[in-house]
Amino acid sequence: MRSKMRSLKAVPAAALCAFILSGQIRSATTVNSAVSVSIASFCLIAVTSSSVSLTITNPSTPGSVPANTTNSSTYAQYSSTVASGVTRRITAAWETGNSAPSGCDLRLQATPGSGQGSSAGQIVVSTTAQNIVTGIGGCATGTGATSGAQLAFTLFINAMTSLVAGQSTSATLTLTMTDS
Amino acid sequence: MKARKAILSGAVIGLGLVGLMFAAATATQTVTMQVNAICVLAVTGNPSTLTVTAPATGGQAPSNGSNTATYAQYTSTVASGTTRKITAKWESGDAAPAGCALKLTATPSGGTNQGTSAGQITVTSTAQDVVTTIRSCVTGTGGSNGAQLSYSLEVSDATALVASESKSATVSLTLTDAA
Numbered sequence: 001m002r003s004k005m006r007s008l009k010a011v012p013a014a015a016l017c018a019f020i021l022s023g024q025i026r027s028a029t030t031v032n033s034a035v036s037v038s039i040a041s042f043c044l045i046a047v048t049s050s051s052v053s054l055t056i057t058n059p060s061t062p063g064s065v066p067a068n069t070t071n072s073s074t075y076a077q078y079s080s081t082v083a084s085g086v087t088r089r090i091t092a093a094w095e096t097g098n099s100a101p102s103g104c105d106l107r108l109q110a111t112p113g114s115g116q117g118s119s120a121g122q123i124v125v126s127t128t129a130q131n132i133v134t135g136i137g138g139c140a141t142g143t144g145a146t147s148g149a150q151l152a153f154t155l156f157i158n159a160m161t162s163l164v165a166g167q168s169t170s171a172t173l174t175l176t177m178t179d180s
Numbered sequence: 181m182k183a184r185k186a187i188l189s190g191a192v193i194g195l196g197l198v199g200l201m202f203a204a205a206t207a208t209q210t211v212t213m214q215v216n217a218i219c220v221l222a223v224t225g226n227p228s229t230l231t232v233t234a235p236a237t238g239g240q241a242p243s244n245g246s247n248t249a250t251y252a253q254y255t256s257t258v259a260s261g262t263t264r265k266i267t268a269k270w271e272s273g274d275a276a277p278a279g280c281a282l283k284l285t286a287t288p289s290g291g292t293n294q295g296t297s298a299g300q301i302t303v304t305s306t307a308q309d310v311v312t313t314i315r316s317c318v319t320g321t322g323g324s325n326g327a328q329l330s331y332s333l334e335v336s337d338a339t340a341l342v343a344s345e346s347k348s349a350t351v352s353l354t355l356t357d358a359a
Contacts, residue, residue, distance in 0.1 A: 045205045055214040056257075062222035063253025063321040076207065101213050103316070155213050161292045163316040165217035165257040176206045 043088060045078040045177040048145060054155040056104070056163070069155045076110060076133075077148035078177055079140045087180045088136040089117070090149070091129035098171035100125070103162030104155055106171075108132060112149035116141050119149075124156075125173060134180065218257040219264065221355040224250050224323065230333035232280065232341065242341070245333040252286060253326035254355050256293075257316045263358045264314040265295070266327065267307035274349035276303070279340030280333050284351070286310035288327040293317035295327070303351055312358065 052071050059066040080088050092108055100106045109122040110132040117136035133149050141148035157163065230245035256264055268284055276282045282303045288294040288311055295314035311327050319326035335341065 043205045045207045047207045047209050050208070051210045051212065053212045053214075055216060056218075057216050058218050058220055059255050059318075061321055062220040062255055063319045063326055064255060065318050066218060066255065074209065078205075095208070101215055104213065104215070106211060106213065151209075153211065160318045161316050163215050163257040165215060165259045165262075165316070168212065168214040170210055170212045173209045173211050174206055175209070178205075 039081055041083070042079050042081045043177055043179075044080075045076060045090065045175060047151070047175065048075045048077065048148070049073065052151075052153055054106075054153060056155060056157065065157055065160055068157060070153065072150055072152040074151045075141075075146060075148040076151055076175055077141045077143055078116075078136070080136050080177065081138045082136075082179075087117075087134070088177055089120075089131050089180045090133040090136070090175055090177045092123065092125055092132050092173060092175050093129040094125055094127045095172040095174055096127060098127075098173075099169075100155070100171065101167045101169045102164055103157060103159040105158055106173075107154040107156050108173075109152045109154075110149040111152065112136075113141060113147065115139055116149060122152075122154075129174075129176065132175075136177070215257055217259070218255055219355055219357075220256075221252060221254045221266065221353060223252055223329070223353065224326070226250065227329070227331050229346075230282075230331060232277075232333060232335055241338055242335050244335065246331060248328060248330045250329045251319075251324060251326035252311070252329055252353055253319045253321055254294075254314070255318045256314055256355065258314075258357075262315075263295075263312070264355055265298075265309050265358045266311040266314070267354050267356065268301065268303055268310045269307040269352055270303055270305045271350035271352050272305070274351075275305075276333065276349065277345045277347055278342050279335060279337040281336045282349075282351070283332040283334055284310060285330040286327040287330065289319065289325065291317065291319065294319055297327075300330075300332075307352075307354065310353070314355070 054069045056066050106125045107122050111119050112133050116139050117133040120131040123130045227247035233243045285300040287297050293315035294317045295311040298309040301308045
């Protein structure tokens with residue numbers, strides 16, 4: 001009996017609630033709900049290969065300067081979210097104490113994909129950070145083998161008489177993505 | 181409600197901190213740069229025919245033929261402390277005409293590391309130095325770039341001359357490490 005009574009009570013109560021709710025749906029115009037959303041500020045960069053090799057070899061014609069050797073096989077890939085009005089850039093610099101072989105300098109030009117910032121043109125790599133990509137907003141370059149900003153390295157001969165045959169130099173280049 | 185607000189605030193702050201942690205990022209690449217040993221040599225062409233001609237006055241020795249129109253051009257990279265040289269000799273079986281000797285002087289342009297002349301030699305079948313102390317350099321490839329090759333066909337024994345003898349002989353120039 002008690003359970004029947006409870007269920008009998010429950011029915012009108014439920015009906016009342018349904019009536020009230022439907023009444024609210026019909027009568028209330030706006031319900032505010034405070035939803036907090038936060039976009040984290042991402043700034044991540046990687047390269048498709050940790051090593052690049054460049055070798056100066058025989059010129060095609062005796063008496064001529066050997067061709068500057070190039071390597072465009074690697075890419076800088078990055079993900080970035082920025083606050084409104086803010087952009088980022090990528091800089092390049094030798095690690096402290098690193099340099100190109102004597103008689104040479106290393107030149108670098110980064111060519112980003114569409115919407116991934118703008119190339120700052122070719123730089124001569126030094127121990128001072130220099131821009132290679134600027135104007136990076138919110139973007140993700142992708143992680144495919146040829147996604148991102150293509151890194152075109154050129155080992156440029158600037159003083160033929162200073163070249164040292166057999167000299168092999170492994171130098172570390174740091175790419176940094178940072179707020180502009 | 182306070183607890184919920186605190187949790188939300190904590191989450192927002194946490195996300196903000198994560199963002200700050202990634203606010204600057206770096207990647208490194210190791211760039212290996214190598215300079216190979218380079219040792220290449222060419223000549224701008226062959227000298228024109230060297231002809232022994234009649235002297236101005238009877239009784240004098242015939243006049244020597246000479247040619248200074250060709251150049252040896254080279255590109256070289258050397259290891260620290262080492263040098264190269266250019267040697268000259270007849271190809272196997274070649275020689276000057278009877279009664280004559282072929283003399284050769286190579287005169288580098290004076291450009292840095294392009295070496296110094298070893299003076300005049302008489303070409304023989306044994307290699308002799310014509311330019312020494314060549315280091316890392318490039319002579320250029322213009323018509324008068326490099327070490328000028330001065331050939332002179334000199335009469336060494338007038339009694340052995342054979343009129344109208346004409347021969348083409350090959351001089352071999354070699355750029356090589358100094359001993």
